[in-house]
Amino acid sequence: xxxxxxxxxxxxxxxxxxxxxxxxxxxxxxxxxxxxxxxxxxxxxxxxxxxxxxxxxxxxxxxxxxxxxxxxxxxxxxxxxxxxxxxxxxxxxxxxxxxxxxxxxxxxxxxxxxxxxxxxxxxxxxxxxxxxxxxxxxxxxxxxxxxxxxxxxxxxxxxxxxxxxxxxxxxxxxxxxxxxxxxxxxxxxxxxxxxxxxxxxxxxxxxxxxxxxxxxxxxxxxxxxxxxxxxxxxxxxxxxxxxxxxxxxxxxxxxxxxxxxxxxxxxxxxxxxxxxxxxxxxxxxxxxxxxxxxxxxxxxxxxxxxxxxxxxxxxxxxxxxxxxxxxxxxxxxxxxxxxxxxxxxxxxxxx
Amino acid sequence: xxxxxxxxxxxxxxxxxxxxxxxxxxxxxxxxxxxxxxxxxxxxxxxxxxxxxxxxxxxxxxxxxxxxxxxxxxxxxxxxxxxxxxxxxxxxxxxxxxxxxxxxxxxxxxxxxxxxxxxxxxxxxxxxxxxxxxxxxxxxxxxxxxxxxxxxxxxxxxxxxxxxxxxxxxxxxxxxxxxxxxxxxxxxxxxxxxxxxxxxxxxxxxxxxxxxxxxxxxxxxxxxxxxxxxxxxxxxxxxxxxxxxxxxxxxxxxxxxxxxxxxxxxxxxxxxxxxxxxxxxxxxxxxxxxxxxxxxxxxxxxxxxxxxxxxxxxxxxxxxxxxxxxxxxxxxxxxxxxxxxxxxxxxxxxxxxxxxxxxxxxxxxxxxxxxxxxxxxxxxxxxxxxxxxxxxxxxxxxxxxxxxxxxxxxxxxxxxxxxxxxxxxxxxxxxxxxxxxxxxxxxxxxxxxxxxxxxxxxxxxxxxxxxxxxxxxxxxxxxxxxxx
Numbered sequence: 161x162x163x164x165x166x167x168x169x170x171x172x173x174x175x176x177x178x179x180x181x182x183x184x185x186x187x188x189x190x191x192x193x194x195x196x197x198x199x200x201x202x203x204x205x206x207x208x209x210x211x212x213x214x215x216x217x218x219x220x221x222x223x224x225x226x227x228x229x230x231x232x233x234x235x236x237x238x239x240x241x242x243x244x245x246x247x248x249x250x251x252x253x254x255x256x257x258x259x260x261x262x263x264x265x266x267x268x269x270x271x272x273x274x275x276x277x278x279x280x281x282x283x284x285x286x287x288x289x290x291x292x293x294x295x296x297x298x299x300x301x302x303x304x305x306x307x308x309x310x311x312x313x314x315x316x317x318x319x320x321x322x323x324x325x326x327x328x329x330x331x332x333x334x335x336x337x338x339x340x341x342x343x344x345x346x347x348x349x350x351x352x353x354x355x356x357x358x359x360x361x362x363x364x365x366x367x368x369x370x371x372x373x374x375x376x377x378x379x380x381x382x383x384x385x386x387x388x389x390x391x392x393x394x395x396x397x398x399x400x401x402x403x404x405x406x407x408x409x410x411x412x413x414x415x416x417x418x419x420x421x422x423x424x425x426x427x428x429x430x431x432x433x434x435x436x437x438x439x440x441x442x443x444x445x446x447x448x449x450x451x452x453x454x455x456x457x458x459x460x461x462x463x464x465x466x467x468x469x470x471x472x473x474x475x476x477x478x479x480x481x482x483x484x485x486x487x488x489x490x491x492x493x494x495x496x497x498x499x500x501x502x503x504x505x506x507x508x509x510x511x
Numbered sequence: 512x513x514x515x516x517x518x519x520x521x522x523x524x525x526x527x528x529x530x531x532x533x534x535x536x537x538x539x540x541x542x543x544x545x546x547x548x549x550x551x552x553x554x555x556x557x558x559x560x561x562x563x564x565x566x567x568x569x570x571x572x573x574x575x576x577x578x579x580x581x582x583x584x585x586x587x588x589x590x591x592x593x594x595x596x597x598x599x600x601x602x603x604x605x606x607x608x609x610x611x612x613x614x615x616x617x618x619x620x621x622x623x624x625x626x627x628x629x630x631x632x633x634x635x636x637x638x639x640x641x642x643x644x645x646x647x648x649x650x651x652x653x654x655x656x657x658x659x660x661x662x663x664x665x666x667x668x669x670x671x672x673x674x675x676x677x678x679x680x681x682x683x684x685x686x687x688x689x690x691x692x693x694x695x696x697x698x699x700x701x702x703x704x705x706x707x708x709x710x711x712x713x714x715x716x717x718x719x720x721x722x723x724x725x726x727x728x729x730x731x732x733x734x735x736x737x738x739x740x741x742x743x744x745x746x747x748x749x750x751x752x753x754x755x756x757x758x759x760x761x762x763x764x765x766x767x768x769x770x771x772x773x774x775x776x777x778x779x780x781x782x783x784x785x786x787x788x789x790x791x792x793x794x795x796x797x798x799x800x801x802x803x804x805x806x807x808x809x810x811x812x813x814x815x816x817x818x819x820x821x822x823x824x825x826x827x828x829x830x831x832x833x834x835x836x837x838x839x840x841x842x843x844x845x846x847x848x849x850x851x852x853x854x855x856x857x858x859x860x861x862x863x864x865x866x867x868x869x870x871x872x873x874x875x876x877x878x879x880x881x882x883x884x885x886x887x888x889x890x891x892x893x894x895x896x897x898x899x900x901x902x903x904x905x906x907x908x909x910x911x912x913x914x915x916x917x918x919x920x921x922x923x924x925x926x927x928x929x930x931x932x933x934x935x936x937x938x939x940x941x942x943x944x945x946x947x948x949x950x951x952x953x954x955x956x957x958x959x960x961x962x963x964x965x966x967x968x969x970x971x972x973x974x975x976x977x978x979x980x981x982x983x984x985x986x987x988x989x990x991x992x993x994x995x
Contacts (some may be wrong), residue, residue: 216748217855267823275701276673284581288866289944289984298885299925301659301708302940303949329754351614357728361793394711421694425615441695463694479698484686495951
């Protein structure tokens, strides 16, 4: 593994000297996500393996090239899980890609996102130097929180080498309930129920059906089901898997798929079809509306729109940043990667 | 810039009552919660509007005047200690709860609002703000964000960083940034995470939007006594391995138990070496089930006494002892020094053993209070500042504890921050590459290092000195170099 690290470091240094950017690539399962980045591919999936796992400490540490599948299987053996239910989007999805993309799944609204569970990272900066931030403990406020900053930074700040994550026990039981409601009623119900101490761990609204998942002790699930009513869905696990991995019919459309993140109570009026997740805070929209129109409507609703999948991509797939924020981003990028080596264009065109 | 001129410029946009410059007015600001460090600022300003904060910062930026922002000033690491050549920017007048949205479960508040005031205001909707640092009656939410404050419910409900949604931040250049949003994620880097715990080094927070959670249907607490710290530690591992995440899981050692019991009569057993408090919350049926399981697990782990609170009054009594642990220990000696390391839980017995050895070596008693669920250890070192040499010994003892935490794979600070207090121990936790990156990040936000300079991140030069410092008994070789 040391040889690999030396190779990474050498490649990064050379790229800096030659001013030839690199594209960091694990398995490529999320190649579709983000803007088009330039440069030579830096294959990193070889740096893999679980380094440390202590179930009673609720912490797992693994090299970034480790397969998500492998990590989830090892956790499941001990009755534990990654609480943010990351989508894999491919059989060989890696831990590094998962953290760099920062995408979370159905449990996000109740449990938290990737960034909420990152405890520490080992990484390489744009000069090929190894750095370590955070650690394997739950509470740590020494220095700036660079570990969490890495989540969702799309490899633009550095090469992730190793990540420590907080993990949680799997719920003892789960049940999926369905309700026939219109969109207004569904949004109202999702928000109102989230304000009650119900063990709701996922929500999805599409095509006049609100689907919710309850997680916890069997007795708690039964009591909540009795209070809320709804139809018990038999194939609940398959349903949530199809939402998490976007294999359900809704996601297999030809048109552009937008990911709109907005306040959970907001109303989003766009042509096309919508699927609502995260208690109302995430709307997937399949539409042929113009980029500018989607962005304007999302902003009007207090949110932001990302072109998640689309045949033709605009220059910026992520919601544009206001100028002062953009400047902060550019300066931070230079702090980590002064020669502009990593994933240029993956997040925003200039860096 | 001359102080008189600075004062004149500030008076151009701040009302007279928002500027303090007389010595007797500055005195109350000389320290924060870490009172061992005292220093008067050049001036104190108390702006009331974001526009005024912008003007203050623009002026400081233009004239290269350092600025230290402060909320309630309850921090325990000297993060809000004033600088003699700088302005202390108090956010005390930013004390309004601006909006609570019960349906979306968010509260938008000004940074000077007290932590507990948010939960009090949300209570009528059945909601609350989860992080509950022990100072929650007085500490401000802005300070909580700057320090990434925790509390006794972190394992289940997270720290400040996991419970806030958005910030309004003004940079040293006077630029207003909106970071995060009431949506669950935002485009670009996770600046919300970066700002949280950044100790006032990157910007000044002028508004915080927090997440509110529904109050659990029921909470119940068990108290277990053990004849050894090892057994109590093993009991914690057993509970977590059984797939139970308690809302609170606290441990106290013998000296802390005695002090707390004498002080608030919580009903703690006195013939034990350690007690565990384990609180479970959630849906009524689930709590009933888990209480039974935890009861059995604690018995199996060898608890010598085991009690479940019979009602809410007894539950609160059990907690009262823990929550009063600091002041209770404070009654045992004229002064105490509170440490804040985090360790992997499994190393607890070994760490406590070594702390005991240090205690003998330095001739100072220590009481240990432990957030057992998340590994955050608060050894309280007892000393008397009026006795010659005791403060120096207490500081040296504390430094050894922090270095021990790093050695076993933990960190020098779990929730109190680095400030000025632990700046030397940063040299033990981080290597030069990391420190260089911290400085580069700082400069990306604050080119001239005017915001809270000298706190939180040591210079490499300072670390080089620290390597040789032990022989000087805590005194640096260069007394003229400002220590902060």
